[in-house]
Amino acid sequence: MRARRQGxxxxxxxxxxxxxxxxxxxxxxxLAFRLLVPH
Known part of the structure; x- marks a missing residue:
């Protein structure tokens, strides 16, 4: 890869x-909050 592109x-x-x-x-x-807290 070229230096310019790499930068x-x-x-x-x-x-x-x-x-x-x-x-x-x-x-x-x-997601964890939804699974832990029942609605």
Whole structure:
């Protein structure tokens, strides 16, 4: 891969990883909360 592309991918990768990680964490917490708390 070219250095220019790698730098851009590195920055975008961090944002994507943080975003996906945050979404997954919130989803798992919401799912656990739903399962633990009877409605």
């Amino acid at each position: 851009w991918l590195g920055r975008a990768g961090w944002f994507v990883a943080l975003y996906v990680g945050g979404v997954l964490a919130v989803g798992l917490i919401a």
